[in-house]
Amino acid sequence: xxxxxxxxxxxxxxxxxxxxxxxxxxxxxxxxxxxxxxxxxxxxxxxxxxxxxxxxxxxxxxxxxxxxxxxxxxxxxxxxxxxxxxxxxxxxxxxxxxxxxxxxxxxxxxxxxxxxxxxxxxxxxxxxxxxxxxxxxxxxxxxxxxxxxxxxxxxxxxxxxxxxxxxxxxxxxxxxxxxxxxxxxxxxxxxxxxxxxxxxxxxxxxxxxxxxxxxxxxxxxxxxxxxxxxxxxxxxxxxxxxxxxxxxxxxxxxxxxxxxxxxxxxxxx
Numbered sequence: 001x002x003x004x005x006x007x008x009x010x011x012x013x014x015x016x017x018x019x020x021x022x023x024x025x026x027x028x029x030x031x032x033x034x035x036x037x038x039x040x041x042x043x044x045x046x047x048x049x050x051x052x053x054x055x056x057x058x059x060x061x062x063x064x065x066x067x068x069x070x071x072x073x074x075x076x077x078x079x080x081x082x083x084x085x086x087x088x089x090x091x092x093x094x095x096x097x098x099x100x101x102x103x104x105x106x107x108x109x110x111x112x113x114x115x116x117x118x119x120x121x122x123x124x125x126x127x128x129x130x131x132x133x134x135x136x137x138x139x140x141x142x143x144x145x146x147x148x149x150x151x152x153x154x155x156x157x158x159x160x161x162x163x164x165x166x167x168x169x170x171x172x173x174x175x176x177x178x179x180x181x182x183x184x185x186x187x188x189x190x191x192x193x194x195x196x197x198x199x200x201x202x203x204x205x206x207x208x209x210x211x212x213x214x215x216x217x218x219x220x221x222x223x224x225x226x227x228x229x230x231x232x233x234x235x236x237x238x239x240x241x242x243x244x245x246x247x248x249x250x251x252x253x254x255x256x257x258x259x260x261x262x263x264x265x266x267x268x269x
Contacts, residue, residue: 004227007032010087011224012066012130014038014123015097017048020145020195023217024094028224029058036083038097042067070097070122071108073265080129089140090133092224095123095179096145101171105162112264113161115168119175124182124261127190134188141230142190143223146180148237151245153177155253160260180248181257184233192244193236195219 011028015021017039029035029052037052039045045065053060064086068079083090101115108117127134127142134140153173156162162171183190195216219238222228235244247253 003031004225005032006225009091009224009226010034010036010089011092011094012036012038012083012087012090013094013096014070014126017044019213020216020220021094021096022048022051023213024096024220024224026052026055026058027214027217027221029062031221032059032062033224034062034064036064036066036087038066038068038079040067040069068122070118071110071114073110073117073122073125076122076125077129080126083130084133088133089136090130091137091140091226093127093130093134093142094145094220094224095127095142096220097122098145098175101168101175103168105166107161110265111161113166113171115171115175116160116162116178119172120178120182121261121265123179125265127182127185127188131188139226140188141224142183142188143220144179144183144190144192145220146183146192146194146235147173147176148194149173150176150180150248153245155181155247155257155260157256157260160264177245177247178257178261180235180244181253182261183235184248184254185258186232189230189232191223191230191232191234191236192248193219193223194238196238 011033013021013025016025016037025035025037037045037048045067049063049065052058066079068075098119106114108114180192183192196211
């Protein structure tokens, strides 16, 4: 059965210059979607678009570039305003950009632990600012590329930047739990997905071997397809819908996380 045509869809994929994000952008564009390819810089985003065009299977007119370094929330804000101005109706936002927490505790210029900001806070801010575009059509949705490691995490409410006790694995897992909890925010229909252990820059956090980024991306793309019915806050491990960590379905936790995130990004919102 051929894959459904997505030529009516406009999708923004964050972290689309490599790994699962790049493969997600490729698969969406090959199915006809207009894809906003995000990179940290305009040069990186344009290079990613060049590689997509070079495959010979994609209509170049379907690709756009957007850029923001997620370690700088003011850049995220500028990119969001640009997207809303140029694409008042955005069908899907794929929150994919992510980094492994560094060995040493690192804080951004915005004052946040770097993995918590790049993997969650920047996406919180971006999603919030894109809400008008995502909700202009009832079918708008957000797909958060999360991790099964969210089950091992806890959010340190009194010390989200983990200044007192830092572990790179705990910091990364906390960012993934926050992203998974955020999918239950009622403002925009969203789901989260663990795309499997893939051979990307994040592989050392999980194992020595992984499947191809293309295989992981296929699980993300399936959730971008309007033919795939979703329920707000649902969590998928690849193609299988599972219960996420209990915190991800607790209304109080969702509200508490929103309050914390709004506080941490407030100066840039």
